[in-house]
Amino acid sequence: MALTRSRIEKTAEEYAEEEPLYPVEEEAIETYPAAFAEGEFGRRDAEWVVQWHYRRFLGAYPEREHREGEERFEENERGAVREAVLDAANAVGLEERVDRLRELEGVDLSVASAFLQFIDPERYMAVDERTWGALYGVDELNEPYPDPLSIEEYREFLAACRRVAGEADVDLWTLYRALWRIGRDGKESNGTF
Template sequence: MLEHFEAKYPEKEDMYEEEVAQLESLPTAFEEGEWSREDLEWIIEWKVGVFLKPVLRNLRENDDEEVRTRIEEAVHETSIRFKAKALTSLKGIGVPVASAILLFVNPNRFTVIDERAWDVLQQTGYLSQELSEDPTVDEYLIYLGACWTLANEYDVCLRTLDRALWVLDIEGESITSD
């Protein structure tokens, strides 16, 4: 069922082809330390769209060494909380952008927190609280846990789930149990 909604995602996401290419290359680039600021800026553009300029302006206030250190921590540490906190310690990076970076670090383990997807999960009872205006690391951990549960329930990967949730919200649909 979720695959049906994921199939509509390419029609709705302008950056779909770039996203697929980046999902193929960036996890290895992050693991090998071969990523660039341009890669990071692409992830930010993919996540924030129209809010790109202020986020990038703030991100550029971090020196290169600080950015590299925080990204390396996010790639190599085991604690998800620590990964997210390392990223959000950078100027310009909030939890939503940090979650997007984590997605491209390891799409099999992480998904990107999104207000639309959160709303679908809340409406269907997978999440019990509303998402705050400035999501916290704790909210990301709750969201990620709900996504892992749902992905396991429907036997889909996190990326399939994320794309389907995004489309479900746009189309005003709901997840129904089989």
């Protein structure tokens, strides 16, 4: 089934109505871009992004990996976290932004993409097996989710997201919500779910 504007909008609405983290995500999408760019954020804001990355799966993410990821991030010094997030928010290119974030303990490319979604939701989207799988399931990506994910593969994911969003005339945040629900349902045609 194609990712039409009506399907994306309908599924994104379902996300807003049914996903328990939606209210805090929506607030973060509205406030974090400016806060991260201007340095008007605290460590807990950065920790929230890491926690969101794991906890949005609502228990479906392996508990051990979830705890290890969050604990590794907590090892970072307060100043290092602030500097890395501020630098990433004000960097120009994708690679520079990702590299700066990945200097932090507990930040791999997937976690960095979560930061990028809240740093600049108009240009970036968090990537994970579910959102990638939704695009792969409708033939917008040629390969299943790669593990580990490379920067080139994340770039490919972003290109597909931007193409779909442009064709449907929706923003990336709306598309993210739709892909999350579609990927959760796992009903796409090519049998990847």
